[in-house]
Amino acid sequence: MPDEQSILQRGLEAFAELGYDGGSARELARRLGVSHNFINDRYGSKAAFWRAVVDSALSAQLADLPQPDPALDDAEQLRLLIAGFYRSAVDTPLIGRVLVNEFSRDTERLDYLYERYMAPILQRMASSVERLVAAGRMAPIPLDVLFFAVIPPVSGMLDGPLARRLGRPEPTAQQLTATAELLARLVVNGLLATGAEERGGA
Incomplete structure (x- = not known):
């Protein structure tokens, strides 16, 4: 199982390439290297996962x-x-x-x-x-x-x-x-x- 930072980074790569609508839960799970229900189990929804990805990328930028x-x-x-x-x-x-x-x-x-x-x-x-x-x-x-x-x-x-x-x-x-x-x-x-x-x- 990839660690949290790797998951968020792979999520960023997927959303950057596919867009939000183009990244189905199944395709995101494949790119993350996790089971198909991982995103819902860990984050609650694809939308919540997107927010976690964005927060990971932008929070540090804003602070810096x-x-x-x-x-x-x-x-x-x-x-x-x-x-x-x-x-x-x-x-x-x-x-x-x-x-x-x-x-x-x-x-x-x-x-x-x-x-x-x-x-x-x-x-x-x-x-x-x-x-x-x-x-x-x-x-x-x-x-x-x-x-x-x-x-x-x-x-x-x-x-x-x-x-x-x-x-x-x-x-x-x-x-x-x-x-x-x-x-x-x-x-x-x-x-x-x-x-x-x-x-x-x-």
Whole structure:
């Protein structure tokens, strides 16, 4: 019998490849190397197993993101948080595929992802954004626009085959960290460029 961490990792691999609807209980059990009734016996349902898989992958990511530091400028705070999010994507690239599968479906799973993981990250970003807007350094930006300004560049951390065709050498950990920093700086600078001070040439 595989240990718990192996089961959750194999579950992540299965959901990333098959999607939630494509992964029948029987197919999941086969890929986990367990009996056909294991998921119901251990987790109660396929939905509960999916939540356990997601929690295993995302809880550590959320905990590892930089904590708010009142001593830092809000733009720098925002950059550090976004860069940390991009770096965490490298550690668990399969969860990105799971998220892409779920973001376009109006389901209880999307509610779970949003309430448990997306909303806390967005709230931390929004706090810095609100202060930057109040200071005239950034134009007001709707929360959905902020989300879609920040999230799509994460593909730059995950799409290795395409990145190589665009000229990126085989990445090292140091190079991926540098890429995360660069992407985060580009995103934050783009958001700040909409501010009154930038428009005024300050």
